[in-house]
Amino acid sequence: xxxxxxxxxxxxxxxxSGIRDLSIIATPPARRLSxxxxxxxxxxxxxxxxxxxxILRGGQVYVLHNEVKTIENSxxxxxxxxxxxxxAVAHGQLPERSLERIxxxxxxxxxxxxxCSTIIETGIDVPSANTIIxxxxxxxxxxxxxxxxxxxxxxxHQAYAYLLTPPPKAMTRDAIKxxxxxxxxxxxxxxxxxxxxxxxxxxAGELLGDEQSGQMETIGYTLYMEMLDRxxxxxxxxxxxxxxxxxxxxVEISLNLPALIPSDYIHDVQQRLVMYKxxxxxxxxxxxxxxxVELIDRFGLLPNPLKNLIRQTKLRHRAEQLGIxxxxxxxxxxxxxxxxxTQVDPLTLVNLIQTSPKHYRLDGSDTLRFExxxxxxxxxxxxxxxxxxxxxxK
Numbered sequence: 001x002x003x004x005x006x007x008x009x010x011x012x013x014x015x016x017s018g019i020r021d022l023s024i025i026a027t028p029p030a031r032r033l034s035x036x037x038x039x040x041x042x043x044x045x046x047x048x049x050x051x052x053x054x055i056l057r058g059g060q061v062y063v064l065h066n067e068v069k070t071i072e073n074s075x076x077x078x079x080x081x082x083x084x085x086x087x088a089v090a091h092g093q094l095p096e097r098s099l100e101r102i103x104x105x106x107x108x109x110x111x112x113x114x115x116c117s118t119i120i121e122t123g124i125d126v127p128s129a130n131t132i133i134x135x136x137x138x139x140x141x142x143x144x145x146x147x148x149x150x151x152x153x154x155x156x157h158q159a160y161a162y163l164l165t166p167p168p169k170a171m172t173r174d175a176i177k178x179x180x181x182x183x184x185x186x187x188x189x190x191x192x193x194x195x196x197x198x199x200x201x202x203x204a205g206e207l208l209g210d211e212q213s214g215q216m217e218t219i220g221y222t223l224y225m226e227m228l229d230r231x232x233x234x235x236x237x238x239x240x241x242x243x244x245x246x247x248x249x250x251v252e253i254s255l256n257l258p259a260l261i262p263s264d265y266i267h268d269v270q271q272r273l274v275m276y277k278x279x280x281x282x283x284x285x286x287x288x289x290x291x292x293v294e295l296i297d298r299f300g301l302l303p304n305p306l307k308n309l310i311r312q313t314k315l316r317h318r319a320e321q322l323g324i325x326x327x328x329x330x331x332x333x334x335x336x337x338x339x340x341x342t343q344v345d346p347l348t349l350v351n352l353i354q355t356s357p358k359h360y361r362l363d364g365s366d367t368l369r370f371e372x373x374x375x376x377x378x379x380x381x382x383x384x385x386x387x388x389x390x391x392x393x394k
Contacts, residue, residue, distance in 0.1 A: 008143070009199040017228045018236075028188040031156040035149050037186040039137070039179045042164045044081065047133060050162050051082050054131040055112050062132040062151060063115045066139070068093050074135070075115040086110070091117040121147050127155035137163035138175035142198040145182045146191060250280075251319040252326045255384075257377055259308040266299055279313055288313055304377075311381050318388045329384060331375050336368040336387070344391045352390055 002011065015022035040046055047063075054061045065074040068091050075089045088111040090102045099119075106114050107126055114120075114129075121144065132152045137145060145163070153159030163179060165171060171179075181197040219227075231241040266272045275295070282288045292310055295302060302310070319327060323342030328334050338344060349368065353360045363369045370387065374380040 009195070012195050012199055013228075017225065018232050024192055026188075026192075032188060033153060033156070033158050034186055034188045035153040035159045035161050037149065037161045037163065037183050039163045039165065039183045041167060042135070046162065046164075047078075048081050050131055050133055050160065051078070051085060051113065054160075055082070055085060058128075059131065059157065060106065060109065060112045060114070060126065060129040062120060062129055063113060064118065064120070064132065064134045064148060065115055066117050066136070068117065071115060071117065078113060078115065082113075085113045087113045087115060089115050090119060092119045118144070118148070120151055124151060125154055126151075130155070130157045130159040131162075132160075133162045133164065135164050136166070137179060138165045138171045140178075142178045142181055142194055145178065146185075146194050149182070251316045251324055253312055253316055253319070254326075254328045255308075255312065255380055256330050257308055257380065258305040259312045260305045261309065262303050262305055265303050265306060279309065282313060283317070285314055285317060288317070308377065315381070315384055315388065318385075318392070322388065322391055324388075324391075327384065329374060329380055331380075332373065333369070333371045334374070334384075335363070335370070336391075338366045338368070340366075345394050348391060348393050 004011070011020070014020045051061055051063075063074070063078060065071050071089055071091055075087050078085060079087050088102050088106060090099060090106075092099075094102070102111075102114075103124070105111055106129075109128060118140075130152050132148065134140070134145070134148060140148070149161045152161060163182065165175075165179065168176065177197075181194060185193045185197070234241040261272050261275055263269075263272070266275060278291060279288070282291060288310060292302070295306070315327065322344055323339045324336055324344075325339040326335075326337035349362075353362060359372055360368060360370050372383045374383050
């Protein structure tokens with residue numbers, strides 16, 4: 001059993017792919033408040049305001065400066081900025097006894113400002129320290145920033161975290177992504193969300209190797225997860241994963257009708273792409289129903305093209321269960337293609353053709369052709385739903 005506030009990408013990846021079990025504890029302690037997080041360019045006036053507010057309400061402040069060579073200079077600047085502050089310095093290169101004494105004095109509130117390195121990251125718990133100022137926040141990892149932010153707000157008082165950065169041009173693209181993620185995830189229990197962002201930014205790593213990024217960059221995150229999921233399912237079923245077998249690309253459905261998310265329903269292109277992805281990833285009608293309720297709640301009543309897309313996805317769910325690879329339909333005729341692993345009972349198919357030879361016929365060994373009245377959209381969906389229900393009978 002592993003208990004962690006922010007799982008490392010490899011551990012999280014193993015949990016999400018089903019290799020390890022995962023439980024999320026998202027209930028915060030009673031009266032706990034989320035830490036208000038600010039990402040801003042380095043500014044002396046902001047530092048002074050943050051320090052004074054915490055000191056005047058009787059609290060304590062961490063100022064994180066992660067360079068031992070210049071940490072004393074940073075402490076001296078704070079003494080000049082706020083003469084009434086009682087400032088101490090702590091870092092990993094201090095003698096053990098000295099460091100222990102400084103941390104004990106800070107805990108007992110003999111100092112109210114601790115200028116320190118990342119030595120405070122692991123396990124320190126000072127309930128009266130409720131403001132942290134992190135200099136050069138762009139140099140820290142996402143999980144590390146979350147851990148450091150967790151050093152404050154450990155009582156019922158409102159806590160504040162200031163992440164100070166250089167100008168955007170001086171930061172890497174990944175650093176900007178990390179800071180955006182940490183500032184957006186300031187709710188209680190945001191560790192799992194942040195860990196997911198961290199995995200996407202850094203990569204999940206090799207399961208059995210020592211490389212953090214592994215082969216994910218070569219093939220992309222989505223394909224990597226699909227390959228891993230297929231291998232895990234095969235092993236659980238007592239089979240050997242067939243790495244040469246082509247991937248199941250899903251059921252192809254072409255009904256010659258508009259099935260899309262209109263741009264005047266969801267204006268943002270990125271948001272539309274996200275919704276297309278979420279609809280395509282649903283595995284059951286209940287998941288699709290929940291997503292439909294969310295769409296209505298967020299964007300209003302569904303337009304007809306989106307209703308068609310939802311109904312088409314329901315058809316896909318049923319077709320996948322039956323081992324159907326393709327469905328085509330027009331106003332009067334269509335066809336159904338069966339995969340090599342179809343679940344449709346051959347006797348059911350024979351019985352269907354014998355009872356309605358005018359409407360159904362086999363074309364080769366894997367194609368069922370049909371001629372039915374399907375002029376309207378509703379009629380087309382109804383006929384296909386009835387056909388799939390018939391094929392599902394034993």
